Amino acid sequence: MQVKTFSSDSLKGFIQAWEENISDGFKPNATVIFASVDLDIAGISSFLKNKEVKIFGSSSCGEFLYDKAGKSITEGGLVCSMLSLEEGTFDLKMFSGKGIDSFNLGKTAARWAVQTFKKPAILVVASGLSTDGEQLVRGIQDVAGNDITMYGGLAGDDAHFNETFVFSDSAPDPQGAILMALDTSVYEINGIATSGWVSIGADKIVTRAEGNIVYTIDNQPALDVYKMYLNVRDEDLPEIGIEYPLLVRKQDESFVLRAVLNVDRKKKALIFAGTVPQGAVVTFSSSPGFEIIESTRKEVREFYNDNPKTDLLILFSCMARHNALGPTISEEIDEVWEKWSKPLIGFFTYGEIGNNYKASCDFYNQTFTLVSIKQK
Amino acid sequence: MPKNLQSIIDDLRNLGTPDEFLSGRDRILEELTRVNSDYEKLNFKYERSSKEKNILSSLLTRTSADLKKVSDNLKIRAEELSTILTTIPAYVYFKDVNLNYILVNQSYAELTGLPVDRITGRSLVDIFSNYKSTAYLETEHNVIASGKEDYNIEEEIEFNGRARWVSTNLAPIRNPAGKIIGLIGISWDITERKHYESELKRAKELAEAGTMAKNEFIASISHEFRTPMNGILGLSEILKNTPLDEGQADLLKGIVSSAENLLVLVNDLLDFSAIEAGKMELDFHPFILDRVLEDVFQMMNLKAKEKSLDFSVFISEDVPKHLIGDSQRLRQIIINLAGNAVKFTDKGRIEIHIHLLKSTVDNALLRFEVIDTGIGIPPEAKDSLFKVFSRVKQNQSKLIVGSGLGLSICKKLTDLLSGEIGVESVQGKGSTFWFNLPFDLTGIKILPGEKTENTEVKLYTGMKVLVAEDNLINQKIVSFQLKRLGFEVDLVDNGQLALEKFYSCNYNIVILDIQMPVMDGYEVAKAIRVYEAGTGNHVPVIALTANAMKGDRELYLAAGMDGYVSKPFTSETLLSAIIQAETLAARKGV
Numbered sequence: 001m002q003v004k005t006f007s008s009d010s011l012k013g014f015i016q017a018w019e020e021n022i023s024d025g026f027k028p029n030a031t032v033i034f035a036s037v038d039l040d041i042a043g044i045s046s047f048l049k050n051k052e053v054k055i056f057g058s059s060s061c062g063e064f065l066y067d068k069a070g071k072s073i074t075e076g077g078l079v080c081s082m083l084s085l086e087e088g089t090f091d092l093k094m095f096s097g098k099g100i101d102s103f104n105l106g107k108t109a110a111r112w113a114v115q116t117f118k119k120p121a122i123l124v125v126a127s128g129l130s131t132d133g134e135q136l137v138r139g140i141q142d143v144a145g146n147d148i149t150m151y152g153g154l155a156g157d158d159a160h161f162n163e164t165f166v167f168s169d170s171a172p173d174p175q176g177a178i179l180m181a182l183d184t185s186v187y188e189i190n191g192i193a194t195s196g197w198v199s200i201g202a203d204k205i206v207t208r209a210e211g212n213i214v215y216t217i218d219n220q221p222a223l224d225v226y227k228m229y230l231n232v233r234d235e236d237l238p239e240i241g242i243e244y245p246l247l248v249r250k251q252d253e254s255f256v257l258r259a260v261l262n263v264d265r266k267k268k269a270l271i272f273a274g275t276v277p278q279g280a281v282v283t284f285s286s287s288p289g290f291e292i293i294e295s296t297r298k299e300v301r302e303f304y305n306d307n308p309k310t311d312l313l314i315l316f317s318c319m320a321r322h323n324a325l326g327p328t329i330s331e332e333i334d335e336v337w338e339k340w341s342k343p344l345i346g347f348f349t350y351g352e353i354g355n356n357y358k359a360s361c362d363f364y365n366q367t368f369t370l371v372s373i374k375q376k
Numbered sequence: 377m378p379k380n381l382q383s384i385i386d387d388l389r390n391l392g393t394p395d396e397f398l399s400g401r402d403r404i405l406e407e408l409t410r411v412n413s414d415y416e417k418l419n420f421k422y423e424r425s426s427k428e429k430n431i432l433s434s435l436l437t438r439t440s441a442d443l444k445k446v447s448d449n450l451k452i453r454a455e456e457l458s459t460i461l462t463t464i465p466a467y468v469y470f471k472d473v474n475l476n477y478i479l480v481n482q483s484y485a486e487l488t489g490l491p492v493d494r495i496t497g498r499s500l501v502d503i504f505s506n507y508k509s510t511a512y513l514e515t516e517h518n519v520i521a522s523g524k525e526d527y528n529i530e531e532e533i534e535f536n537g538r539a540r541w542v543s544t545n546l547a548p549i550r551n552p553a554g555k556i557i558g559l560i561g562i563s564w565d566i567t568e569r570k571h572y573e574s575e576l577k578r579a580k581e582l583a584e585a586g587t588m589a590k591n592e593f594i595a596s597i598s599h600e601f602r603t604p605m606n607g608i609l610g611l612s613e614i615l616k617n618t619p620l621d622e623g624q625a626d627l628l629k630g631i632v633s634s635a636e637n638l639l640v641l642v643n644d645l646l647d648f649s650a651i652e653a654g655k656m657e658l659d660f661h662p663f664i665l666d667r668v669l670e671d672v673f674q675m676m677n678l679k680a681k682e683k684s685l686d687f688s689v690f691i692s693e694d695v696p697k698h699l700i701g702d703s704q705r706l707r708q709i710i711i712n713l714a715g716n717a718v719k720f721t722d723k724g725r726i727e728i729h730i731h732l733l734k735s736t737v738d739n740a741l742l743r744f745e746v747i748d749t750g751i752g753i754p755p756e757a758k759d760s761l762f763k764v765f766s767r768v769k770q771n772q773s774k775l776i777v778g779s780g781l782g783l784s785i786c787k788k789l790t791d792l793l794s795g796e797i798g799v800e801s802v803q804g805k806g807s808t809f810w811f812n813l814p815f816d817l818t819g820i821k822i823l824p825g826e827k828t829e830n831t832e833v834k835l836y837t838g839m840k841v842l843v844a845e846d847n848l849i850n851q852k853i854v855s856f857q858l859k860r861l862g863f864e865v866d867l868v869d870n871g872q873l874a875l876e877k878f879y880s881c882n883y884n885i886v887i888l889d890i891q892m893p894v895m896d897g898y899e900v901a902k903a904i905r906v907y908e909a910g911t912g913n914h915v916p917v918i919a920l921t922a923n924a925m926k927g928d929r930e931l932y933l934a935a936g937m938d939g940y941v942s943k944p945f946t947s948e949t950l951l952s953a954i955i956q957a958e959t960l961a962a963r964k965g966v
């Protein structure tokens with residue numbers, strides 16, 4: 001497995017860098033690209049169209065690349081990882097979510113993955129604003145089993161909350177998902193997912209909800225409750241919603257965070273990045289203090305101790321972390337480079353997917369989800 | 377000011393010549409860039425903290441308000457709970473897992489005679505020093521250990537020297553995580569209820585005793601009926617055999633008919649009380665179905681003819697001839713239904729049909745239908761038809777004669793015989809009463825001497841019979857009937873004399889009344905068997921009894937008798953009993 005990486009801030013720059021990287025005879029057959037919606041994503045697709053390169057592309061909410069050339073955390077740019085993988089050890093396909101729900105989108109995609117490899121591991125990106133990440137994960141698990149190894153993120157759009165894309169060699173799809181299936185007999189794929197967000201305030205009950213839309217909390221309009229408790233102005237929503245997710249308690253006393261991705265002002269409803277079941281016990285949650293940087297670094301170090309070798313690292317970090325930690329976000333990403341000194345590519349997401357160590361895969365918000373890919 | 381910014385200022389101060397300045401510029405720029413980055417981070421942290429502070433303080437304020445609301449609600453709930461505990465007419469207590477009191481209500485405290493604060497923290501035996509039983513504490517332990525409720529635990533305890541009954545419900549208490557942290561007990565004083573219960577029990581026993589007495593009364597009164605009935609029927613039979621003119625014969629016929637009707641009523645009453653008392657016993661034995669139906673035909677054809685009705689019996693060819701079952705009860709059911717058919721039919725015909733519904737090697741299910749062209753049954757009466765004392769009212773002017781027990785007995789008998797019974801009817805056109813009965817077919821053996829066709833034949837010429845009977849009329853009847861069979865009859869009027877006679881003469885058969893002065897029939901029979909012991913002899917002994925209750929048969933057999941005849945009896949039943957007793961005795965003798 002060979003890896004080359006570069007970043008750019010324009011289509012022109014992208015083409016130039018690509019050409020430079022193949023001038024020495026390097027023949028990539030796959031590429032991972034995270035790009036701002038402000039760039040000409042369709043142009044990237046059409047440039048790569050006839051290059052026999054499979055594209056794993058997603059729009060972002062800020063992107064980052066750590067490699068020998070330097071550390072870059074940008075907004076409005078793109079990062080690219082050119083991969084030369086052994087033929088027959090991977091495959092990639094884009095699935096349209098048009099006309100089907102996220103659960104069935106997941107099922108369709110997983111059927112392809114399990115037909116491709118006996119024991120696949122999955123990398124996934126999906127359009128952030130149109131996908132219920134939790135249902136996507138459940139759909140994939142429904143076909144591929146609960147123990148499937150899977151990492152990924154939901155596409156962003158630089159916090160415009162307007163339209164997010166995934167892209168391959170066809171036109172960017174605002175409703176689709178891309179799966180990269182990797183043969184686990186060839187690749188070792190491990191990762192962590194850590195958040196640091198904490199519960200605050202009294203337990204509340206979701207009294208009316210459908211899928212990822214919550215209408216009432218404690219029998220009051222969900223939007224009113226949210227604004228009243230957090231003392232936020234109407235115009236701050238939905239942007240602030242991703243930073244102050246609801247903490248949804250599970251029966252086994254664990255919890256997941258569900259970020260507000262959108263609001264329905266007419267129905268006074270909150271639209272979340274994942275399912276929030278009716279009857280769920282929830283609390284508000286507070287973005288962590290800056291001290292969580294240290295706890296993330298600690299988890300990264302522990303993960304490194306268990307997996308000191310890697311070929312490529314991909315990080316799906318929630319855009320809310322970026323908002324909450326600001327310029328200090330680099331401190332937790334730096335730790336990854338400091339430990340492995342191997343290419344790290346990633347973007348700030350609208351939702352993350354991953355297995356925390358060997359636990360079964362889940363859909364998250366607010367997490368730092370890091371995956372290591374290594375050829376055996 | 378950041379420390380490194382001070383060092384940059386110091387560096388800048390120390391820059392002297394332009395050359396020195398140029399050489400230090402890159403290092404200073406690098407330092408400034410880092411300082412700027414630190415500044416940006418600090419600034420972000422500051423701004424972020426302000427924003428967070430705003431949101432957190434809002435959350436805190438709202439959460440405090442929530443908590444206050446929750447706390448206020450809790451106070452209200454606590455007040456409500458306390459009111460319930462105070463006013464509920466029950467003893468309520470809470471205990472921890474070690475079964476020490478945590479909380480009790482006022483009623484409970486009053487019961488113990490101690491203030492609440494002297495109960496909490498203590499155990500049951502601390503509070504009730506007289507309470508010695510460990511069973512209750514074990515029950516409480518079980519509730520804690522199993523996590524299951526235990527309801528209606530009743531016990532009698534002593535409070536302030538008075539015995540009281542209490543009933544208690546126990547339930548475990550769990551913390552929000554589901555762990556059991558104690559139990560709640562709620563007890564009620566049920567002394568009054570217990571008092572009523574025992575009164576009810578006594579009343580029930582009295583009622584049952586009353587029913588028993590009623591049954592015994594019926595049994596004994598019917599016994600008393602039977603003796604004179606025997607007289608009337610027996611003497612009528614003797615009278616019938618004397619020269620009578622036409623008028624006298626008619627009168628006699630009337631007497632016999634009335635007596636027979638009365639006998640049916642008495643038999644119904646007896647059967648009914650036997651069934652009610654659960655004393656109706658069935659006698660399963662091999663029999664020939666045709667014989668039963670011939671009896672029925674002879675009896676019912678006569679009655680049908682009196683009303684100018686056609687009477688016929690049809691048996692499908694596949695119906696087995698030999699069956700095992702209670703032929704007596706079968707006959708009773710058919711006669712009852714056929715009797716009703718005759719009673720309620722003024723013109724037309726009565727038919728009895730018998731079909732095989734299904735059969736295996738071992739058993740057969742037969743369907744009996746009694747079809748008439750009579751007045752029929754109104755639909756609304758069908759449901760209650762087989763109930764006790766149900767009589768169909770056709771109209772105001774025509775009350776139907778009968779005990780109202782007949783169909784109810786048929787129903788109970790078919791139930792006892794594992795069969796079913798029913799009716800189809802069109803009012804004004806006729807009725808079909810049907811019943812289905814199962815019969816056994818395994819290992820059928822027909823007893824010899826099934827039926828004597830001609831009772832006039834003197835079968836027993838030259839044979840001696842000893843009859844012990846204290847009632848003069850019955851003496852006359854039985855000796856008349858026996859003489860007709862050819863017997864030489866010796867009559868005595870008590871058991872003692874019978875035994876003396878038996879010792880001195882050889883008899884072919886002995887007939888003993890059961891209830892006799894000096895020595896009753898049982899004792900005589902037992903003495904006869906003792907006398908015969910070791911000789912290989914076994915003279916047939918027949919009981920003559922008005923005790924028609926079932927279950928008596930076992931008593932006769934146990935006393936060493938070989939058969940019995942219920943009073944009143946006809947020549948045929950007497951002969952039949954003699955034949956059966958002889959057969960049985962022949963097996964017992966050597």
